[in-house]
Amino acid sequence: MRVAERISVIGTGYVGLVSGTCFAEMGHRVVCVDQDARKIDGLLRGEMPIYEPGLQALVAANLEAGRLDFTCDVGKAIQQSDIIMVAVGTPAQPDGDVDMSQVKSVLHAIAAYALSSKIIVMKSTVPVGTGGWAENLLRNRAMPHLAFHVVSNPEFLREGSAIQDTFHPDRIVIGSEHREAGERIAAMHAPLGAEVLHTDRESAELIKYASNAFLAAKISFINEMAHVCEKVGANVTLVAKGMGMDRRIGPHFLNAGIGYGGSCFPKDTQAQLKLAQNVDYDFKMLRAVIEVNQLQRQRFVVKIEEAAGPLDGKRIAVLGLAFKPNTDDLRDAPSLDIIPALQERGAVVSAYDPAALTQAAARLPGVSLCTDPYATVYEADAVVILTEWSEFRQMNWRLARCLVNTPLLIDGRNMFEPEAMRELGFTYVSVGRQTAYAEDTQPIRST
Numbered sequence: 001m002r003v004a005e006r007i008s009v010i011g012t013g014y015v016g017l018v019s020g021t022c023f024a025e026m027g028h029r030v031v032c033v034d035q036d037a038r039k040i041d042g043l044l045r046g047e048m049p050i051y052e053p054g055l056q057a058l059v060a061a062n063l064e065a066g067r068l069d070f071t072c073d074v075g076k077a078i079q080q081s082d083i084i085m086v087a088v089g090t091p092a093q094p095d096g097d098v099d100m101s102q103v104k105s106v107l108h109a110i111a112a113y114a115l116s117s118k119i120i121v122m123k124s125t126v127p128v129g130t131g132g133w134a135e136n137l138l139r140n141r142a143m144p145h146l147a148f149h150v151v152s153n154p155e156f157l158r159e160g161s162a163i164q165d166t167f168h169p170d171r172i173v174i175g176s177e178h179r180e181a182g183e184r185i186a187a188m189h190a191p192l193g194a195e196v197l198h199t200d201r202e203s204a205e206l207i208k209y210a211s212n213a214f215l216a217a218k219i220s221f222i223n224e225m226a227h228v229c230e231k232v233g234a235n236v237t238l239v240a241k242g243m244g245m246d247r248r249i250g251p252h253f254l255n256a257g258i259g260y261g262g263s264c265f266p267k268d269t270q271a272q273l274k275l276a277q278n279v280d281y282d283f284k285m286l287r288a289v290i291e292v293n294q295l296q297r298q299r300f301v302v303k304i305e306e307a308a309g310p311l312d313g314k315r316i317a318v319l320g321l322a323f324k325p326n327t328d329d330l331r332d333a334p335s336l337d338i339i340p341a342l343q344e345r346g347a348v349v350s351a352y353d354p355a356a357l358t359q360a361a362a363r364l365p366g367v368s369l370c371t372d373p374y375a376t377v378y379e380a381d382a383v384v385i386l387t388e389w390s391e392f393r394q395m396n397w398r399l400a401r402c403l404v405n406t407p408l409l410i411d412g413r414n415m416f417e418p419e420a421m422r423e424l425g426f427t428y429v430s431v432g433r434q435t436a437y438a439e440d441t442q443p444i445r446s447t
């Protein structure tokens, strides 16, 4: 018979909220804790702090079933649970090192409030050695008769498909120095039917960084290939397709564009680089991955300038602000670098995003934010796509063609077939593919 565990999840951000809710759905009793009272009050009223498809209904069902709760009372949550999941943020410090202050404050709370032994599950992405350090901290600060087993259980969900990823993971990684604690955490995941990899704690901690670094490397590699494609007249989409058909390479994470953003890849690649530096190792390849990704944003601004001509006074319509589709997350989104760079060159920018407009208002001063894509492109001198929302695929581009000043579409996500956009009357500039010139426009210099 399956055991219903009593779990508290500390940190009700993306990871805490999604994984806490999914464990409740699997039959466990879960309380999600956050220090942000507004967030907790909103959640108790059924308001989601993040945009994530399917989450609201799942939260509502589990709240109603009494398996899920939200609270700011960290002490009570700790005392009422046997398993404590740490899901607080681990942002980057200016020097690339991981800011562990949120994790530290959670450990201090556990030490202060725990009245019984606990298994601590580290869901936050943390540097190698954190498990051992955390166990020592708890041993030194908590009541001496209590036992704390810290298990590394890195989270691999992606924003925008977080629930699907949680219920259908490729693997569950469990790094534990204590066999029973590791097995108990493995048993919690058993209904998922996923392969479980038991490792030492350090290896589990490193698997998370290595996975993100490798995925980021695939993206930077294909973006480098895109530049070569542009120079030799090849098509990067076809190159990626042909490469991906080799099972040793695989088709995923080979979409060329404006590079990776988000709350994870940028900070985790920096952290991995710093981690290597801290043990006196220069991780050259990772350094290049990061540099290529930064350059990719700058090169896209140049691409826009080359296609549209001098930007001073030009009206640029931007479609998509979030770092990827199906999320409202703007953390390290390419739009936050690209739009200010366009503004610096004198462009007048209007923008639309299906989910991220509220966040964008504070982050993108001077941008005229529109509530629909057609108002955004009205009288534009160039339309620029920064996020591949399916809404843009379904847009009436014939209508958009009538609304713009100049039918120039610069697509940072390679959403369309160049020929199809040319037939709709646009000059279509993309990444790693040849520009398709609209018949009624003067050919402009290809980049």
Ligand SMILES: NC(=O)c1ccc[n+]([C@@H]2O[C@H](COP(=O)([O-])OP(=O)(O)OC[C@H]3O[C@@H](n4cnc5c(N)ncnc54)[C@H](O)[C@@H]3O)[C@@H](O)[C@H]2O)c1
Pocket (backbone or CB within 6 Å): 010, 011, 012, 013, 014, 015, 016, 033, 034, 035, 036, 039, 074, 087, 088, 089, 090, 102, 105, 106, 123, 124, 125, 126, 155, 156, 157, 158, 159, 263, 264
């Ligand atoms: N976002 C993702 O897609 C994702 C995926 C995998 C792993 N991760 C990792 O998971 C961790 C969490 O990421 P996130 O995006 O969910 O973070 P987040 O910043 O969205 O959320 C963190 C939450 O923790 C709360 N918090 C901070 N200190 C607290 C404390 N002492 N007590 C109670 N609450 C506290 C904050 O108020 C916030 O709501 C990070 O280490 C991240 O690298 C994130």
Ligand SMILES: O=c1ccn([C@@H]2O[C@H](COP(=O)(O)OP(=O)(O)O[C@H]3O[C@H](CO)[C@@H](O)[C@H](O)[C@H]3O)[C@@H](O)[C@H]2O)c(=O)[nH]1
Pocket (backbone or CB within 6 Å): 125, 155, 156, 157, 158, 159, 160, 212, 215, 219, 252, 253, 254, 255, 256, 257, 258, 259, 260, 261, 262, 263, 264, 265, 268, 323, 324
């Ligand atoms: O072929 C691709 C794939 C992705 N991206 C970009 O890469 C970034 C990250 O995308 P994705 O990985 O889908 O989203 P995240 O939600 O950031 O998820 C990543 O980061 C999480 C936090 O660590 C991990 O849990 C996930 O496994 C890992 O995929 C986004 O800006 C994408 O636009 C590309 O440019 N090309």
